[in-house]
Structures are given as structure tokens and as C-alpha cells.
Amino acid sequence: xxxATAKTEGTEIENPLNRLTDEQIDAIGEEFQQLHDExxxxxxxxxxxxxRSIIQFHRRLAALSRIVLMASQYKPAWALGTxxxxxxxxxxNMEIGHNVMHGQWDWMNDPYIHSSTWDWDTxxxxxxxxxSHNYVHHTFTNVVGKDKDVxxxxxxxxxxxxxxxxxxxxxxxxxxxxAFFEWxxxxxxxxxxxxxSGKKPKSQVRDELKSIGRKARRQIVKDYIAFPALSGRRGFxxxxxxxxxxNIARNVWxxxxxxxxxxxxxVYVFTEEEGxxxxxxxxxxxxxxxxxxxxxxxxxxxxxxxxxxxxxHHLYPDLPSSRYQEIAxxxxxxxxxxxxxxxxxPFSQQWGxxxxxxxxxxxxxxxxxxxxxxxxxxxxxxxxxxxxxxxPDRAExxxxxxx
Amino acid sequence: MVEQGATPRVSKARKRALKAAKALTxxxxxxxxxxxxxxxxxxxxxxxxxxxxxxxxxxxxxIVIRPSAKWLGHWPGQYLRIGVEIDGRRHWRAYSxxxxxxxxxxxxxxxxxxxxxxxxxPYFTRRAEVGSMVYLGGVEGEFRLPHPRPDKLxxxxxxxxxxxxxxxxxxxxxxxxxxxxxxxHCCRDTDDFIFGETLRELADGDGxxxxxxxSTEAANHLTPAGVEELAxxxxxxxxxxxxxxxxxxxxxxxxxxxxxxxxxxxERFQPVIGGEGTKEAGxxxxxxxxxxxxxxxxxxxxxxxxxxxxxxAKLPFGCRMGICHTCVGKLAEGKVRDLRTGxxxxxxxxxIRTCVNAPEGHVEVEL
Numbered sequence: 001x002x003x004a005t006a007k008t009e010g011t012e013i014e015n016p017l018n019r020l021t022d023e024q025i026d027a028i029g030e031e032f033q034q035l036h037d038e039x040x041x042x043x044x045x046x047x048x049x050x051x052r053s054i055i056q057f058h059r060r061l062a063a064l065s066r067i068v069l070m071a072s073q074y075k076p077a078w079a080l081g082t083x084x085x086x087x088x089x090x091x092x093n094m095e096i097g098h099n100v101m102h103g104q105w106d107w108m109n110d111p112y113i114h115s116s117t118w119d120w121d122t123x124x125x126x127x128x129x130x131x132s133h134n135y136v137h138h139t140f141t142n143v144v145g146k147d148k149d150v151x152x153x154x155x156x157x158x159x160x161x162x163x164x165x166x167x168x169x170x171x172x173x174x175x176x177x178x179a180f181f182e183w184x185x186x187x188x189x190x191x192x193x194x195x196x197s198g199k200k201p202k203s204q205v206r207d208e209l210k211s212i213g214r215k216a217r218r219q220i221v222k223d224y225i226a227f228p229a230l231s232g233r234r235g236f237x238x239x240x241x242x243x244x245x246x247n248i249a250r251n252v253w254x255x256x257x258x259x260x261x262x263x264x265x266x267v268y269v270f271t272e273e274e275g276x277x278x279x280x281x282x283x284x285x286x287x288x289x290x291x292x293x294x295x296x297x298x299x300x301x302x303x304x305x306x307x308x309x310x311x312x313h314h315l316y317p318d319l320p321s322s323r324y325q326e327i328a329x330x331x332x333x334x335x336x337x338x339x340x341x342x343x344x345x346p347f348s349q350q351w352g353x354x355x356x357x358x359x360x361x362x363x364x365x366x367x368x369x370x371x372x373x374x375x376x377x378x379x380x381x382x383x384x385x386x387x388x389x390x391x392p393d394r395a396e397x398x399x400x401x402x403x
Numbered sequence: 404m405v406e407q408g409a410t411p412r413v414s415k416a417r418k419r420a421l422k423a424a425k426a427l428t429x430x431x432x433x434x435x436x437x438x439x440x441x442x443x444x445x446x447x448x449x450x451x452x453x454x455x456x457x458x459x460x461x462x463x464x465x466i467v468i469r470p471s472a473k474w475l476g477h478w479p480g481q482y483l484r485i486g487v488e489i490d491g492r493r494h495w496r497a498y499s500x501x502x503x504x505x506x507x508x509x510x511x512x513x514x515x516x517x518x519x520x521x522x523x524x525p526y527f528t529r530r531a532e533v534g535s536m537v538y539l540g541g542v543e544g545e546f547r548l549p550h551p552r553p554d555k556l557x558x559x560x561x562x563x564x565x566x567x568x569x570x571x572x573x574x575x576x577x578x579x580x581x582x583x584x585x586x587x588h589c590c591r592d593t594d595d596f597i598f599g600e601t602l603r604e605l606a607d608g609d610g611x612x613x614x615x616x617x618s619t620e621a622a623n624h625l626t627p628a629g630v631e632e633l634a635x636x637x638x639x640x641x642x643x644x645x646x647x648x649x650x651x652x653x654x655x656x657x658x659x660x661x662x663x664x665x666x667x668x669x670e671r672f673q674p675v676i677g678g679e680g681t682k683e684a685g686x687x688x689x690x691x692x693x694x695x696x697x698x699x700x701x702x703x704x705x706x707x708x709x710x711x712x713x714x715x716a717k718l719p720f721g722c723r724m725g726i727c728h729t730c731v732g733k734l735a736e737g738k739v740r741d742l743r744t745g746x747x748x749x750x751x752x753x754x755i756r757t758c759v760n761a762p763e764g765h766v767e768v769e770l
Binding site: 047066106110114119215230 | 405430436447448492
């Protein structure tokens with residue numbers, strides 16, 4: 001059914017979907033769906049206890065850090081409080097906020113841990129984000145021209161995107177975006193394309209701007225006025241700086257994890273024609289190869305809100321993040337049986353690829369990078385070996401520095 | 404939106420303090436942190452602590468609850484929605500309040516019969532422990548005594564349907580105004596009669612007449628003829644019925660055919676929505692669901708929710724009878740008709756329950 005391939009400068013990257021027969025695609029759809037249903041059936045007490053304890057942990061850590069920061073004019077207190085607050089904000093945004101707003105915990109029927117009521121500690125208002133992220137990005141994942149998260153409308157992260165002269169500046173504003181990521185996300189949700197094309201009515205734009213303004217004001221008052229004021233005249237500046245630092249730390253970290261989810265070399269992008277294939281199996285395969293994981297230990301996965309299991313998250317955005325780790329081996333098994341890749345790699349490699357791409361594609365041209373081969377379980381019995389990774393060869397690595 | 408507990412009454416000073424503290428806790432609420440110390444201190448929803456589980460019969464227990472805020476009272480015969488968490492999920496059910504509305508310690512109670520295949524009743528009768536937390540929803544129900552008290556009363560109850568009737572009888576007895584009342588209760592045997600002992604004692608006095616109808620099989624159940632026999636003047640009495648749906652239906656037909664249906668009050672728990680049960684059918688109309696971008700047409704008996712589902716929209720729903728608020732959507736345009744009361748209402752921006760409202764003309768909902 002789908003024969004389209006992403007063509008750029010004569011290099012063809014074959015979409016693994018094209019290797020599969022219709023029967024195989026249907027079977028893949030069934031298998032992935034069955035895995036989803038099994039886990040969904042099994043959700044219960046254990047999962048509820050997990051999210052409640054994480055929420056409780058976050059609130060205690062945040063409260064404690066804020067209290068320590070009341071003495072921020074003393075350096076050890078500043079360092080301790082800032083570290084605690086940074087960690088609290090990261091946990092709140094990633095493991096809690098992102099996942100709750102995805103509806104991963106809606107099954108609990110708890111009105112206060114629910115996608116319809118949750119709001120997070122970041123500049124972006126919940127409602128706008130839920131549209132641009134949950135709906136647009138998770139439905140049209142990596143479909144160039146439809147998924148606004150491919151470069152966030154300001155960057156060229158795939159050679160299939162058309163080049164414009166202002167992309168030359170992207171290596172510079174990329175650094176700014178890392179530091180102020182939350183504001184980037186807030187503005188991104190407005191969807192400038194839709195505004196320009198007139199798809200979004202002016203009244204809706206006005207409402208959204210108002211809600212961003214309201215959210216921004218509350219965030220700024222809290223971090224840069226109210227809490228600094230609690231530290232007294234002598235601690236005002238140091239607490240303000242601590243809060244600013246914590247926000248930047250959270251921004252840089254979440255930016256890194258999120259960019260590693262979709263922009264490393266192994267990830268496929270799709271044409272609108274490929275994206276239009278609405279068979280269940282095809283959708284699952286697009287989610288599978290349109291995302292990439294990051295290897296790491298449990299603490300790393302927790303601090304990245306389990307978005308280091310981006311592949312599992314994209315397959316099952318409505319399953320609790322705490323389940324991704326145990327689903328992973330089953331996903332890999334499906335990959336192996338159907339000759340599909342399972343994209344993953346260590347953080348340094350994935351992040352390095354993303355930065356190289358951003359620098360290279362600031363200039364015209366560029367070709368799709370090599371993709372991961374079909375997944376093969378490592379011969380050794382202990383799980384996460386060096387499977388499915390793209391090992392960039394030395395020449396590639398050297399070239400990376402010179403766009 | 405998900406069903407949540409009722410909003411407790413909070414003093415103005417406390418409200419102001421919480422609002423000010425929100426500058427520090429945003430986007431969370433001060434309550435989110437206060438709750439960490441004690442879940443009963445939240446001002447966001449009414450909760451309760453189980454302080455006693457008292458067996459009434461072999462398979463029914465009274466659950467005594469201390470609400471997290473001052474109990475604002477209820478009418479005898481009304482019911483309360485109670486939420487419980489079982490295996491990580493919160494479930495809600497309605498139970499008739501069996502406590503004194505003016506309990507000196509502000510305690511409330513419900514009396515629950517064990518239904519083996521049920522979800523909540525086995526929890527309450529078998530697993531609930533003193534100290535467990537429950538969520539308390541709103542007090543609802545039109546099944547209550549009119550004011551002033553009618554001269555002649557007739558109560559007919561069956562099984563656990565005794566609970567709202569018990570509340571009424573006890574309340575009247577406390578006020579010394581039980582007066583002329585006939586009560587027919589159906590149950591398996593003498594021991595199966597919840598609150599039987601107390602009611603039998605009351606029947607020793609003047610005025611209140613108690614008849615126990617014991618039956619273990621359907622063939623032997625209480626019939627309209629049986630009522631006629633025990634209360635020959637049933638037509639002159641204000642009647643209150645609480646029991647299984649089949650019994651209510653049978654008696655309702657009888658009252659409609661031979662008595663005054665206006666004097667008959669039924670405790671259904673489940674209002675009949677849409678279809679034949681609709682009070683006054685309206686014009687119907689078209690509905691546009693703005694978020695899912697689906698449009699549908701429906702008649703005056705079809706709720707908006709069903710209209711959307713028929714048109715292929717995936718919409719949130721819960722109880723489908725206007726209680727749990729899971730299905731609410733913001734009314735962006737138009738008017739709707741409440742299928743339970745026939746009332747036409749709706750202002751722009753109002754949250755409406757799509758399961759009990761039908762469109763009245765063109766309607767737009769943000770769902």
C-alpha cells in the first residue's frame with residue numbers, strides 16, 4: 001500500500017514498513033494492541049501507590065528545598081536548596097506532569113491526579129500543551145509538515161525539511177532554547193502556522209495568549225518575587241538566583257531528554273502520504289521507528305520521566321510511565337520477530353547526534369543518516385546489550401564537527 | 404472531569420489565607436501540601452473517616468463515618484454518594500443515609516447489605532476497617548417527607564430498601580409525630596429485617612402499625628392485593644415505596660390504575676433517563692462537538708451524550724444518569740432540556756451533563 005520513501009538528494013532511506021506484507025502489518029497491530037490491553041487490565045493498587053508516592057516525594061522535596069532556600073545567603077544552603085529545587089522541578093515536569101497530563105493515571109478516577117485537572121510547574125498552560133503535544137504530536141508523529149514537533153517550527157532537524165536562510169542561526173538559538181525551553185514550549189503551543197493560515201480563529205488566539213500571560217505571571221511572581229521576599233532583604237537576590245538556576249537546570253535537562261527522543265540519527269520521519277496509512281499496525285510501526293530511547297539505569301529513567309523509554313511511550317502514551325521498563329523486552333521481542341529496529345543508545349551518543357544534526361542542517365542539503373539494523377537480541381542473557389545502536393564510524397564523527 | 408467529593412463549607416478567613424498562600428504553591432494549591440500532613444484537612448473535597456462498622460443482620464452493616472468538615476444536614480430519606488478506593492481505582496455509589504440529620508457529634512451513617520457480586524457492598528460489609536478513608540459526595544434525592552407532614556402515611560419497603568424508610572420513621576418518632584402510619588416491610592424472615600428490633604419496639608405504641616411480610620420466593624411476594632388487605636384505606640395515604648424495581652413497577656401500575664399516582668413516592672436511586680421515561684419531550688436539535696469535530700442530530704428524548712456516540716464521537720461518561728459528572732462539557736452555544744425534569748436551561752460557558760440533557764435547537768459543546 002505504501003510505496004513512498006523519503007527522498008533527499010538522491011539518497012533513499014527505506015521505510016521498514018515497505019518490507020512488511022499486509023498480513024504482517026495487521027499481525028503487528030494485533031500484537032502491540034494485545035500487549036497494551038494486558039498491561040491496562042493489570043493496572044491497580046501497585047501503580048496507584050507508585051504515582052502517589054512520587055507525588056508525595058516531589059511535594060516534600062519542593063517544600064523542603066524552598067525552606068532551605070530561605071537561608072540562601074549562606075552558600076551551603078544555596079547549593080543544597082538549588083539542587084533540591086532543580087530536582088523537584090524536573091520530577092514534577094517529567095515523571096509527574098507530562099505523564100499525568102497524558103492521561104496515564106486517568107484510570108484511577110482520582111479527580112486530582114487526572115489529565116483534565118492537572119497543571120504543571122512550567123510556563124506552558126496545560127490546555128494548550130495537551131492539544132499540541134497529546135493530539136498533534138502523538139497522532140502525526142514525525143510526519144514532516146504535520147507534526148509541529150519536528151524542529152518545533154524554528155529548527156531544521158531532518159534533511160527532509162526545506163532549508164531557509166535563517167536556519168543558519170539555529171546553532172545559536174538552539175543554546176538559547178535549551179536555557180529557556182519552558183517559554184519555547186509555551187509559545188510553540190500557539191501554533192504560528194495555524195495562526196498565519198487563519199485556521200485558528202482570532203478569538204481563540206486571544207484566549208490562549210491570555211492564558212499564557214496568566215500562567216507566566218503566576219510563575220514569575222512565585223519564583224522571582226514571593227519566595228525571594230520570604231528570604232528577607234538580605235536573601236532576596238540569592239533566592240531569586242537560586243530559583244532562576246533551578247528553572248534553567250530543569251529547562252536544559254528536559255530539552256536534552258526531549259530532543260533525544262525524536263532527533264537522533266536512527267529516527268525515521270515520514271511523508272504525509274506515509275502518515276496517511278491509518279492501519280493500526282502501520283501506526284504502531286511509525287511510533288516505533290519515529291522515536292528513540294536512551295540507555296540508562298533506573299535513576300536516570302526516573303529523572304527523565306521515563307521519556308528515555310520514548311519508544312514505549314510513543315507506542316502506549318496512555319500507559320503509566322512506570323510500566324515502560326517492564327514492557328521494553330516484549331517490544332524488543334516483537335521487533336526481532338518482524339525485523340524491525342529498536343532505536344536506543346547511550347545519552348552521550350544520542351545527544352551528540354542531535355547537536356551535530358542541528359549544526360549540520362543549519363546549512364542547505366544534508367542527507368538522511370544511517371538507520372539502525374533490525375533488532376537482534378544480544379547473545380548474552382543480560383538484557384540491554386549493545387543492540388540496535390548506530391555506531392557512528394570515526395569518519396562520521398570527525399566530519400560532525402565540520403558541517 | 405471525574406466525580407469528586409462535595410465542597411466543604413470553609414470560613415471566609417481560611418479561604419482568604421489559602422488564596423494568598425497560592426502565590427507560593429501555584430500551580431498546586433496550598434491544600435495539596437496541607438493534605439500531606441492529614442488528608443482530612445483539605446478544603447477541596449469532603450472526606451470522611453470510618454469510625455465504626457456495626458453489623459445489623461447477618462449480611463448488612465451500618466458504617467458510621469466522621470465527615471472531615473461540619474455536616475450540613477440532610478432530609479431523612481435522602482441518599483449520599485460515597486467514594487471508595489478499591490485496587491487503586493475510586494468507585495462511587497449512592498446509599499441512603501440512616502443517621503440522624505442532627506447527630507450531636509456530627510456523625511453520619513449508611514447501612515449496606517452485602518451483595519456478593521457487587522463491588523462496593525462487599526468492601527463495606529467485609530473489608531472496611533475503622534480508620535479507612537472515604538470520599539463524600541453531595542446529598543441528593545427527592546424521596547423525603549413533604550412539609551407539613553401528611554396526616555396518613557403508608558410505607559412499603561423490601562430488603563435493604565428499608566434504609567430511607569427507616570430514616571423517615573425514626574425521624575418522625577423522634578419528633579413525636581409518627582401519628583397514623585402503616586408500614587409493610589418485606590424480607591426473608593424475622594432475622595433478616597434490618598432495624599427490625601427498633602421498629603418492632605416503635606410499633607408497640609399508638610399509631611404506627613408494622614406488618615412483616617416474610618417470603619423467600621417470588622411466588623409469595625407482596626402484591627397490590629396484599630397491600631389492600633393490610634391497608635384498606637391505602638388510597639387516602641401518602642405512600643412511600645422503597646425496594647426492588649419489579650415491586651416499584653407493579654405498585655406504580657396499581658396506583659395509576661386505581662389510586663392517586665400523585666400520592667405515590669418511589670425511591671429509585673436511578674432516575675429513568677430518555678426514552679419513555681422522559682417527562683416532557685422537547686424539540687430535539689443538532690449538536691456540534693467542537694473538540695472532536697463531530698456533528699449529530701437527535702430528537703427530544705435523546706441525551707447529547709448518546710447523540711454524539713451515535714455520530715461516532717468518543718465521549719467521556721460515567722453513570723449515565725446525571726449523578727457523577729464524568730460526562731460534563733462546556734456549553735458554548737444554545738439551550739438544553741433536562742430529561743429528568745423537562746426544564747429548559749443553559750447559559751454560555753455553563754458546564755452541562757451530557758447524559759441527562761437533550762439539545763433544544765442547535766447546541767455547541769466543548770467536548
